[in-house]
Amino acid sequence: MRTQGARICIVDDHALFAESLQIALELEGHEVRRIPLPKALHAAATLLPTVLRYKPDIMLLDLDLGNADGAALIEPTTRAGTAVVVVTGSTDRARWGLCMRYGARKVLPKTGPLNDILATIRRISEGRTVTTAEERDELVRFWQDERREVQELQERLARLTPRESAVLGMLMEGQQVRDIATRSTVSEATVRTQVKSILSKLEVTSQLAAVGLAHHAGWNAPQSS
Structure with missing residues (x-):
């Protein structure tokens, strides 16, 4: 991956947030493209061909894309060699854990400072770690615990x-x-x-x-x- 000027795509349905993020990243010297979202998006996977055509180094991904779950993009995009950073309004740690299990490099809350996103992009561009093994394992455990709980509830039902x-x-x-x-x-x-x-x-x-x-x-x- 290049040490500067990373090729970044943003997948987010909040126009103001996405535009602000694009401006900040371009000021840092990155090449940024926002992936257009259809008005009625029911499956995030339909965005995959557009993302892959752009060949991004890094994808900044929101999880809640209208009626679609952005998490569906993580695994196939990661397999294509793109580093995925989830930037989400969700505070569900189990959901964060699922993202890490799918291969996301980092999950960041939208309520956090902009510099957290910029610093994460810098570290990834430099080939540095952005999530420790302990942090990843802890989040994945949240997802595993949630999955076991849901399974037990389904058995009762x-x-x-x-x-x-x-x-x-x-x-x-x-x-x-x-x-x-x-x-x-x-x-x-x-x-x-x-x-x-x-x-x-x-x-x-x-x-x-x-x-x-x-x-x-x-x-x-x-x-x-």
């Missing part, structure tokens, strides 16, 4: 009967027991019994906790036939 799954899905929509009973043409007592069973199987004590657990596990109610 798998205990639900089809009817209980449907009731939980309606609770996630914000419906009350009375609404569910009316919609399902059963008594409120029946629905309350079903809710009680859901709470027991999910090992929680309230409907709100059950809904939160389902969201955290990324669970979706089965579609009604």
Whole structure:
């Protein structure tokens, strides 16, 4: 990699942030290109051909690109020889750990000083380390712990009967027991019994906790036939 004037691409859907970053990097002598994002971006992987055509030394990547997850770009871009630096508004350390596992060289918060980004670019351009093995391992452990937790929650959710799954899905929509009973043409007592069973199987004590657990596990109610 060149010792100065690195070829950098920015993938970020916050125009003001990206433009400011581009100006700062160009003042440091880097060649910078912002990757254009379509208005309706649903899969970050669709940006990969554009990124690879530019052949960047370094990619500065936001994780939240509209409806798309920027993390999908990390592994293929890294394989192509680009150093990936994630600059994100997310404070989820497990998510940071996933980025490191995919091959990101560094994860920086958008709330940090601009000089942190500039210093990271300098160090990478000079072939120096930007994340210690200990820092990387700690972040990856956050991701591993989160993955184990989600797996355990999904196992609890798998205990639900089809009817209980449907009731939980309606609770996630914000419906009350009375609404569910009316919609399902059963008594409120029946629905309350079903809710009680859901709470027991999910090992929680309230409907709100059950809904939160389902969201955290990324669970979706089965579609009604």
